[in-house]
Amino acid sequence: MTDYGRSPGPEPWHPDDPLYGDQGWDRGQSHGGWDQYGNPLPQQPYPDAQHYAGQQQYPQAQYPGQQYAEPGYVDPHYSGGQQYPQQPHWDGQQQYDWTGQHAVPTHDAYATGVAETYVQQPGQAFTDTAHADPYGYLPPQPAPQSDPEQTAEWSAFHEEADEPERHPFFTGASLTDGEERERFVDSDDDDDEDEPDDDQRKGKKKRSGCAVLVALGVLLGLIGGGGYGGYWYWERHFASAPDYSGDGIGEVQVVIPNGDTVAQMGNILKQNDVVKSVEAFTKAVGDKALQGGVYTLHKEMSAAAAVAMMTDPSSQNSLIVPEGWRASRIYQAIDQKLGLPSGTTANAAKSGDLGLPSYANGNPEGFLFPTKYSIGKSTKPVDFLKQMVQQAEAEYGKDDLEAQAAKMGRTPYEIIIIASLIQAEAQEKQDFQKVSRVIYNRLQQNMALGFDSTINYAKGRSTLNTTSADTHFDSPYNTYLHKGLPPGPIDNPGHQAIDAALHPADGNWLYFVTVKPGDTRFTNDYAEHQRNVAEFNKYQQEHGG
Template sequence: MTKKEKGSKQDVIRQKMLEQHYEAKIVRKIVLFIAIFLLLFIVLIGGGGYLYIQSALKPIDADSKMYKTVDIPIGSSVTGIGERLEKNGIIKNAKVFKYYVKLKNEGGFMAGKYQLSPSMDVPEIVSRLKTGKVLAKATFKITIPEGKQLKEIAAIIAKATHQNEADVFNKLNDKQYIKSLMIKYPDILTDEILHSTVKYPLEGYLYPATYPFFKPNPSVEEIVTAMLDKTRIVLSDYTEKSKEKKLSIHQLLTMASLVEEEATGKADRKTIASVFYNRLKSGMPLQTDPTVLYALGKHKEKVFYKDLEVNSPYNTYKNTGLPPGPIANSGRVSIEAALDPNQTDYYYFLATANGDVIFTKTLAEHNQKKAEYISNKK
């Protein structure tokens, strides 16, 4: 190769390097431009979003003198309340209302007819919904306490509505009615409630609370709907936790009912739940007296040895695992105990005459405490 040819080749290489350097410079400028653009976009979107949220929390019209009657039905979800408020022109955005309520951990909204104005901001509206500053007063109220069984709930409804107790109880167990409720509440009323071993399908599903109605004579169907609406709302708070625990709604309410029935006023429900879970894990029967009484269909002060022989899938002295279904309704405290039990190595507990609950690790310890605190044997 001649010197001339070598020089020409070097010029070509040099030219390509210059072109590559120029192209790299252009690419860097493009990348820098895109980065700046994206940063500005994020700032604008974020800032705009923040300003929008702040605006959505403020009154629609601070100078408005107008008031609207907004009806919040029993069992309304936060989403439903927000949509109703937006539709009536009381708030700007239902989703912002929902996220505000969740972020602030607000809740306990009361049903009723409210006088609300576009001049109110979201915090004031939330406060009114919590305190129940309603336009109309409830003309009918019914209270279902915690730990009540379906028969007892039927009796409460019958007395409050002046109906025949047997008719109400039969309605609560009517198969066609149950199936219609399952269609309406597929997220909480599953096929598990219709299993052949389940005594009463709605047992444990009618949430304990006080239910106001704005008509003097609500039907059984309206009362049950209000209760199931409330159950759905309460359980929606524990959906993720239930999945983590690998518990179906039916299993969760069953465990919660056992805790509810065993707990005294002084009892640590999470520790009671731990005993049940420890027994389930080890393959031991739960041996909880309330399930025997439920199998017998009786309320008794004491459970005797002969009672433990009752032939029923609910008898947790004879059968291992959870009973076929809940044995009563349960409140939030028992539901939360069933989902988040204490971590213990207790396998036994007993309640003393004054309501204290004593937990022990072994049968020997349990029998010792039993002899010490319980004078009358079964």
């Protein structure tokens, strides 16, 4: 529908149709408008019916806001040359009232243009079709009293109008002009619209088939997912973890970093094909304690066999460096562990860059920190020594060596030297801080330290028996001949010795001697010290020392 009547189409409009033209409809008659005094003009008769009997189409205005033609305007498409009289302009406020059968125009708030409602008689109203609702909805109209076909068409039209929810205005649908014509005029075909044709039936069958396939796919997916979830739960909680059987075959070296968890260890073993699964390995470990290191194991071992072999010290490829070992002894141990000729590691220490601090002057002594190290057949001596130096720096960092040495009025290197002396002279843990105090007291009083351990280091030996001739051995490490500290550490001290060098005990001791194991005597009296030395010599004679 357009704002002013039906859209153009192949079928002619009947003159009695309430939407015909712009002149309204009043009991089958049309007003010709009003004059300036408000009196109705003579009614304009409809053109004779014969003129509209054909299929000629008359174009209609396709835009809202259409105005009446100026006086004297002749529609070129209208065969009768009918002139449209000028309609008075209404501002929606002024009203004309008269008695009898005259109409009273009033403002329609719902119209998009100038819509007027004419009250014909009390209780009966109709809308000027020329200014009606642009969506084409009309209030109920009295049926025209003309031929039966016209009455049937009118009835079909208003039956549709009585169902506003089916109209595009209410449903939001959009109909073309031709569709609206077929909807309101061809009302006899309404009953056929509810009957689906063959194509529609086929479409429904296709959609039903697709829905069944989708539902079946979803059902199969749920069944498959549930089955997998059940299998996973059973495998996780009830089934045994995959595992090899037996003691395995061949040989493989596996490096386990320090601090790794049991699960991380199991993952490394699985990657090297030692065990079949991490789960089997962790279950076999249980509450057993495993440490990092280099292990010689077999491939395709059962998890239980792998754990048993890893807890056997003979399977561990590691080198334990005790506190107080000299560098020369460490070099020999590395050569033996790697199966290298004697002196190979010593030469590597001299020629290789080990990452030593500048104040070490290239001397690794004191920086080969004593602890357990992993070592394999492919390990290079220089790499092993670098690892030891890095460990020493880490341990010294824990002790805050530089800052604490400054508090003692010493350099870090001097603290390491003092610690090496403590490590060599102290026999029991409770003696470490006392020996440290003796060293500081003698240095303070400018006394020679006189330690046998320094002579043994200079001579490259380890003995408790020092002769008078030994005390005259010419070496900067001979603390009998040279006062103060030796030029460098005499061994590689551990953490306890470093701590004792930084925190000596309180006391005035100047002398000490270990008479027998567990019996170290401290004194500041030289005569008492000599008696203690005599008891030491006696004990050595009695026990073949």
